[in-house]
Amino acid sequence: MSELNELEKTLVLAAAEADSGHQEPVEPAETKPEFYKNLTQPERTTSSPEPDTPSNPNPKKRTRDSLEDSPPAKCPSTYSNVIANHYNQLEEKGIQERFKSRIVYLRNFHNWIKSMLINEYLSKIKTNKKQYNAAIRVHDMCCGKGGDLSKWKKGGITHLICSDIASVSLEQCRARYEDIRNHSRDRQPLFTTEFIEGDCTRVRLREKYSDPSIGLDLVSCQFSFHYSFESLPQLECILRNAAECLQPGGYFIGTIPDAYELVARARKHGSQTYGNDVYEVSIDFDVHKPPLFGAKYNFQLDGVVNNCPEFLVYFPVLVKLAKKYGLRLVRADKFQDYFERMKEEGMHLLRNMRSLEGFPPPESCRLNGSEEDYEHAKEYVGKDSRRNVLVGTLSKSEWEVSSIYKTFAFEKMKRVSMKEDGTPIFEI
Numbered sequence: 536m537s538e539l540n541e542l543e544k545t546l547v548l549a550a551a552e553a554d555s556g557h558q559e560p561v562e563p564a565e566t567k568p569e570f571y572k573n574l575t576q577p578e579r580t581t582s583s584p585e586p587d588t589p590s591n592p593n594p595k596k597r598t599r600d601s602l603e604d605s606p607p608a609k610c611p612s613t614y615s616n617v618i619a620n621h622y623n624q625l626e627e628k629g630i631q632e633r634f635k636s637r638i639v640y641l642r643n644f645h646n647w648i649k650s651m652l653i654n655e656y657l658s659k660i661k662t663n664k665k666q667y668n669a670a671i672r673v674h675d676m677c678c679g680k681g682g683d684l685s686k687w688k689k690g691g692i693t694h695l696i697c698s699d700i701a702s703v704s705l706e707q708c709r710a711r712y713e714d715i716r717n718h719s720r721d722r723q724p725l726f727t728t729e730f731i732e733g734d735c736t737r738v739r740l741r742e743k744y745s746d747p748s749i750g751l752d753l754v755s756c757q758f759s760f761h762y763s764f765e766s767l768p769q770l771e772c773i774l775r776n777a778a779e780c781l782q783p784g785g786y787f788i789g790t791i792p793d794a795y796e797l798v799a800r801a802r803k804h805g806s807q808t809y810g811n812d813v814y815e816v817s818i819d820f821d822v823h824k825p826p827l828f829g830a831k832y833n834f835q836l837d838g839v840v841n842n843c844p845e846f847l848v849y850f851p852v853l854v855k856l857a858k859k860y861g862l863r864l865v866r867a868d869k870f871q872d873y874f875e876r877m878k879e880e881g882m883h884l885l886r887n888m889r890s891l892e893g894f895p896p897p898e899s900c901r902l903n904g905s906e907e908d909y910e911h912a913k914e915y916v917g918k919d920s921r922r923n924v925l926v927g928t929l930s931k932s933e934w935e936v937s938s939i940y941k942t943f944a945f946e947k948m949k950r951v952s953m954k955e956d957g958t959p960i961f962e963i
């Protein structure tokens with residue numbers, strides 16, 4: 536059996552072991568037909584609804600010309616400062632420190648997922664460009680400290696807009712970019728950049744672009760989109776930011792926690808708080824009646840105290856509302872399914888990025904987790920008749936975290952006409 540198959544099998548095994556309760560989708564309480572009606576009939580909705588109680592989006596009749604051109608939604612000031620402060624205060628850890636972390640392979644594995652997702656959609660964009668070497672313009676929305684800069688470099692893009700609410704992270708991103716540029720020995724010039732500090736759930740970012748008429752090919756929002764589900768106006772605002780400068784055929788991609796998974800685990804454990812030695816989720820809403828917006832929970836990873844609230848992303852609402860902004864869902868995959876689909880193509884990168892832990896560990900090394908965390912790998916190796924079989928895996932605890940997440944990709948539709956009231960109509 537090839538090494539490739541071994542890796543696959545072991546990871547699949549880990550997934551099965553860490554079965555996180557694949558249950559029937561959990562329907563939030565407020566999937567009211569009127570709400571959907573309003574989402575499907577843009578002319579009857581408002582771009583600035585009443586500050587919502589999550590269960591009552593309370594749409595009013597729209598007064599502005601078009602959904603895309605309406606002003607940023609007004610929403611109550613709630614958690615944005617808390618979130619910005621949290622990220623501003625995060626310590627910048629060196630590579631050595633990061634490598635000692637209990638969740639080093641989990642972080643690397645998530646980085647691999649992001650790399651594969653970015654490559655997948657950059658490849659589609661390049662294929663669709665008629666002109667060889669055509670410019671590729673990207674917006675890394677909620678870019679953080681610039682963890683994806685090297686991915687953009689490898690992807691050969693032309694221009695990158697980096698935006699984030701946390702000024703300290705954005706400065707670190709800028710410094711990282713300068714560092715890459717100063718150390719770049721490539722003959723090809725590195726992509727150009729612009730950095731925008733702002734809350735993408737409350738501010739129209741286009742007004743801050745150096746060229747507001749820019750046509751973007753890709754908008755990427757990694758591990759951040761869920762912050763927008765605090766309220767309907769915030770979701771509307773981020774969707775408009777994602778969509779309005781995308782060219783038809785361009786993509787909006789990202790990674791988010793899967794609401795079904797978070798709620799199903801709470802129900803399975805019969806508790807608002809659950810987790811293992813590397814993560815803990817504390818849910819702040821009724822898991823039997825989750826609201827559409829503002830379903831707040833706390834996600835703590837690797838024992839780091841975290842008072843930063845996160846919000847459940849109810850995916851069907853995202854898909855419905857995205858259509859209003861001309862975004863059509865292309866696909867969404869749980870991380871384990873995305874891995875299944877991409878593992879062969881990404882096997883080389885998986886190794887290079889050290890995204891899996893070797894089992895059994897080499898003599899001089901210790902396992903990252905406890906012995907029980909590798910029972911699945913032990914069992915697998917034990918069943919193999921060959922001697923000295925080495926497999927790549929994630930510890931069960933880390934896999935339980937990874938299997939919470941999913942990828943998504945939307946494509947920007949062509950705007951074909953406009954209703955009398957200015958509502959755009961997109962090609963389906």
Ligand SMILES: C[S@@+](CC[C@H](N)C(=O)[O-])C[C@H]1O[C@@H](n2cnc3c(N)ncnc32)[C@H](O)[C@@H]1O
Pocket residue numbers: 615618619622676677678679680681682683698699700701704733734735736737756757758759762
């Ligand atoms: C988990 S980090 C992810 C950073 C980066 N995308 C990555 O994958 O490495 C989440 C980021 O989202 C940013 N963020 C959260 N809410 C935001 C908002 N409303 N507007 C802009 N950025 C936001 C945070 O400041 C933080 O940098």
